[in-house]
Amino acid sequence: GEDVEQSLFLSVREGDSSVINCTYTDSSSTYLYWYKQEPGAGLQLLTYIFSNMDMKQDQRLTVLLNKKDKHLSLRIADTQTGDSAIYFCAETLSGNTPLVFGKGTRLSVIA
Amino acid sequence: EAQVTQNPRYLITVTGKKLTVTCSQNMNHEYMSWYRQDPGLGLRQIYYSMNVEVTDKGDVPEGYKVSRKEKRNFPLILESPSPNQTSLYFCASSLGLLGRGEETQYFGPGTRLLVL
Numbered sequence: 001g002e003d004v005e006q007s008l009f010l011s012v013r014e015g016d017s018s019v020i021n022c023t024y025t026d027s028s029s030t031y032l033y034w035y036k037q038e039p040g041a042g043l044q045l046l047t048y049i050f051s052n053m054d055m056k057q058d059q060r061l062t063v064l065l066n067k068k069d070k071h072l073s074l075r076i077a078d079t080q081t082g083d084s085a086i087y088f089c090a091e092t093l094s095g096n097t098p099l100v101f102g103k104g105t106r107l108s109v110i111a
Numbered sequence: 112e113a114q115v116t117q118n119p120r121y122l123i124t125v126t127g128k129k130l131t132v133t134c135s136q137n138m139n140h141e142y143m144s145w146y147r148q149d150p151g152l153g154l155r156q157i158y159y160s161m162n163v164e165v166t167d168k169g170d171v172p173e174g175y176k177v178s179r180k181e182k183r184n185f186p187l188i189l190e191s192p193s194p195n196q197t198s199l200y201f202c203a204s205s206l207g208l209l210g211r212g213e214e215t216q217y218f219g220p221g222t223r224l225l226v227l
Contacts, residue, residue: 008151042115042201042218088153099216101146103153111219 004102006089011108018076020105022089027070030065034063034074035088043088078085078105084109113138115219117202124192124226132187132222134202142205143185144169144216145177147198154201160185192226199223 005023010020024032030051035043049056049063049072057065060074076083089102115136124130136143144159146169156169160179174196176188185204189196202219 008201040221042220043203043216044218045215048215101154103151 004089004091004100006087006102006105008103009106011109012079013111014079014081014109016079018074018079018083018107018109020074020076020087020089020107022072022074022102024070024072024089024091024100027067027090031092032063032065032072033088033090033092034061035090035101037086037088037104039085041062046087079107079109081109081111083107114219115202115204115217117200117219117222120220121223123227124165125227126193127191130192130224131187132189132200132202132224134185134187134219135183136185136202136204137183137205138206138217139182140206140217141182142202142216143179144203145175145185145187146201146203147171147196148201148221149198157187157200192224194226197224197226199201 009099031048033048034046036046038041047058047061047063049065054065060077064073064110086104090099090103092099118133146154148154155171157171157175158166158169158177160166163179163182166177167180172214179185200222203216205216211220
């Protein structure tokens with residue numbers, strides 16, 4: 001079965017870059033997503049990448065995909081205190097299956 | 112404003128007392144889903160619905176029921192709640208199943224349930 005793994009915690013200093021990693025097990029995943037959950041709120045889609053891409057950049061966010069190793073990462077440049085949240089990696093296997101989420105990485109930004 | 116609403120936001124109840132958590136979306140989305148979020152376990156899908164009168168089990172459906180009589184509403188029903196159903200529940204919707212990256216899934220604000 002499919003499984004998405006993430007480390008549970010990450011702590012960085014304000015202004016540094018954050019890198020949140022995710023591994024998945026199903027090589028047939030089509031889209032991979034990063035969601036952000038701020039305290040007391042629901043999940044918000046940050047970005048996604050299609051499986052035939054290696055990289056996607058969107059302002060301070062860079063997503064890297066290593067399909068051979070089934071490894072996905074989210075890099076946040078110039079991390080701010082407002083970036084403190086839980087970040088979820090998620091995959092969908094095909095057009096007819098629901099999302100599978102990782103357990104989430106809690107990012108703490110130290111001022 | 113496009114949104115997913117859930118009610119109630121907070122609920123304390125006792126074991127065995129039936130309850131319903133409502134979910135409504137105003138985006139004419141076909142796909143709706145319920146998740147529960149527990150510390151260390153992330154999000155786990157309870158049930159999902161691909162359209163009116165079409166529902167299917169997710170990863171953790173035991174103890175829950177859903178219905179989809181109208182496109183906009185997808186209530187979650189706990190017929191006989193137990194303490195292990197104490198959790199944070201999220202409803203979500205999207206235009207279709209997520210095989211296309213641009214179809215984002217919108218999440219509700221969450222319902223925090225405590226079963227005593």
